[in-house]
Amino acid sequence: MTANASRVLVLNSGSSSVKYQLLDMADGSRLAVGLVERIGEATSRLAHTPLSGDGVTREQEGPIADHEAALKAVAAELQADGLGLDSPQLAAIGHRVVHGGLKFSAPTVIDDAVLQEIERLVPVAPLHNPANITGIRTARALRPDLPQVAVFDTAFHTTMPEHAARYAIDVATADAHRIRRYGFHGTSHAYVSRRAAALLGKDPSEVNVIVLHLGNGASASAVAGGRCVDTSMGLTPLEGLVMGTRSGDIDPAVVFHLKRVAGMDTDAIDELLNKKSGLVGLCGDNDMREIRRRIDEGDERAALAFDIYIHRLKKYIGAYTAVLGRVDAVAFTAGVGENAAPVRAAAIAGLEEMGMAVDADLNAVRADEPRLISPEYARVAVAVIPTDEELEIAQQTYALVSA
């Protein structure tokens, strides 16, 4: 690494999209952010915003055939801003990798062996790891000499005790197929739990936090003294909370029933539970803004979907209170958690006996900063902590390559 190299490019490669940010770790500033979407279609779109320059978003539309073409287009945009991938100031590329299994409990510099191991995990993350692998391969081909780091969504959860991570199924079968709770959104849970401790003026080792990451995908975690002790997503991101399009927890026998009685095959059930369930399955909308608008107009389906969503959230807050024994903070984050005041109010309503309450005025404040929304008398701090997975990935990447 060049002595003054302090920039990190963060890549989040999905099946048909690449999100990216270029950060300068000297001061944590963002130099450029962007997104390539609909890769492989005729209507691909690249939106690039040079924050170190004029800040005006440049958009291109037209076919981008694959991830290699997408990354080349991103590289050209960065080059045009004097931020090219060949810059000696670029220290590393940090890749978001969804599934790290049990092997990867920390960010890892990618070599051929690491890439092979990430490939070995494809059977447990068929929807996510292949796209991450394509992103890594493409970036390595563009800059083979540059350190590339994998930051795993599962890593933060590898501290879960065995009694939280194991399902109560036959041990031999579980082990043969690597079936256990892995948990996801770990980068966000790590970042938010640390920021929540900082908001309380404490070291992460001193506090117990329940993190509620409520985006389109949603997960809860119980974090004791900075270490994850339980989380709601499992072998895959399907388990746990009600999400935008995923069911979250259901009786596993529903799957047998759909197969035997409804005559659906495995792929159709997978599609039903991952893409056509959750809020969208319940009321046809997965955007919480739209659901609140419909509720305000008296729509009963939207109201029931909201109530089911909140009921599940409350169950996890209660369960993790019991798991932690003492809760110092409940932290709301991600699209819904950061923006939907009615969700926060409803999830905490009635939990006064557990020391939890929300102040209506504080809850109504909109801000980009971490903030408390609980009244002073409440024993448990309820907070809104905007997540920043890209910053966390960049920090972890930079810490590893500059060590």
Ligand code: ADP
């Ligand atoms: P993901 O990263 O999982 O795609 P996000 O964390 O960006 O999701 O969250 C997206 C969701 O956040 C949207 O589907 C919508 O339900 C919710 N959301 C975004 N903005 C608002 C808002 N102002 N009010 C209520 N909900 C919002």
